[in-house]
Amino acid sequence: MLKEGQLVFLLDDKGRKHWLRLERGMVKVPSLGVVDGGRLLQSGDGARLVLAGKPFVLFTPGTVDLMGSLERGAQVITPKDAATIALELDLKDGDVVIEAGLGSASLTVALLAMVAPNGKVVSVELRSEFLEKGRRNINRTLHAHLWTGHLGDVKDISLETIADAVVLDMPDPWEALPNVCRLLRPGGRLCIYVPNTNQLERAVKDMRANGFVEVRALENIQREMEVHEMGVRPSYETLGHTGYLAFGRLVRSTEVN
Numbered sequence: 560m561l562k563e564g565q566l567v568f569l570l571d572d573k574g575r576k577h578w579l580r581l582e583r584g585m586v587k588v589p590s591l592g593v594v595d596g597g598r599l600l601q602s603g604d605g606a607r608l609v610l611a612g613k614p615f616v617l618f619t620p621g622t623v624d625l626m627g628s629l630e631r632g633a634q635v636i637t638p639k640d641a642a643t644i645a646l647e648l649d650l651k652d653g654d655v656v657i658e659a660g661l662g663s664a665s666l667t668v669a670l671l672a673m674v675a676p677n678g679k680v681v682s683v684e685l686r687s688e689f690l691e692k693g694r695r696n697i698n699r700t701l702h703a704h705l706w707t708g709h710l711g712d713v714k715d716i717s718l719e720t721i722a723d724a725v726v727l728d729m730p731d732p733w734e735a736l737p738n739v740c741r742l743l744r745p746g747g748r749l750c751i752y753v754p755n756t757n758q759l760e761r762a763v764k765d766m767r768a769n770g771f772v773e774v775r776a777l778e779n780i781q782r783e784m785e786v787h788e789m790g791v792r793p794s795y796e797t798l799g800h801t802g803y804l805a806f807g808r809l810v811r812s813t814e815v816n
């Protein structure tokens with residue numbers, strides 16, 4: 560059952576997504592013109608429709624659709640890396656995650672979906688323009704009420720929240736490790752995402768030096784495949800390198816006797 564105010568997209572026969580918020584009456588869709596919102600509300604997820612003589616399918620978005628439709632600025636974390644982060648950090652309903660920085664909130668959209676409906680995501684962002692851009696992107700999701708954004712530096716920010724997991728996607732994450740040890744519960748998991756190998760080396764060495772164990776580093780390689788009448792091959796548009804991921808768990812600083 561579709562509801563007024565819900566974000567949906569119309570998929571055209573070329574695979575393009577035309578986004579709109581459902582309302583009764585006529586709704587302006589920038590890439591299409593004006594469509595009858597009442598008619599869309601009466602249809603359902605996956606409904607076929609003909610609008611102005613052209614075929615469309617109406618869909619409610621999933622997390623990957625939302626991540627692919629954000630207002631962009633900084634480099635974003637893509638679904639292949641977000642999926643690995645979610646599983647390696649063992650994210651589940653009720654978890655509390657702290658991340659820095661927010662950037663365009665691509666990863667945040669995925670983190671919110673993982674910890675909903677009872678968890679929360681707290682983002683720390685150095686630059687106010689990214690905090691606002693990220694907020695606009697998060698407001699497109701169903702989980703905006705589970706999110707809090709703070710303008711500040713994760714290297715020294717104090718938060719009331721103690722996290723089950725922390726994600727750092729910033730140029731010098733090792734500088735934030737002493738503060739991360741205050742923000743993360745013992746046994747909690749950390750992910751560091753960096754684009755270059757020299758950053759990865761420094762991150763892993765400093766994670767070990769700051770009390771993290773089970774530290775491991777990896778790169779995700781994923782190739783989109785094109786399936787045509789004439790044959791099957793990897794897409795020429797496949798994104799090559801995205802980033803390196805380092806994971807570890809925080810050990811409690813006091814020993815039990």
Ligand SMILES: C[S@@+](CC[C@H](N)C(=O)[O-])C[C@H]1O[C@@H](n2cnc3c(N)ncnc32)[C@H](O)[C@@H]1O
Pocket residue numbers: 633634635636637659660661662663664665666667683684685686689711712713714728729730
């Ligand atoms: C690559 S972007 C993050 C992209 C984001 N993970 C996404 O998926 O859209 C890096 C962000 O980190 C922020 N940043 C850099 N250093 C920071 C710090 N010390 N504390 C908080 N944010 C920081 C930058 O302003 C920038 O917005």
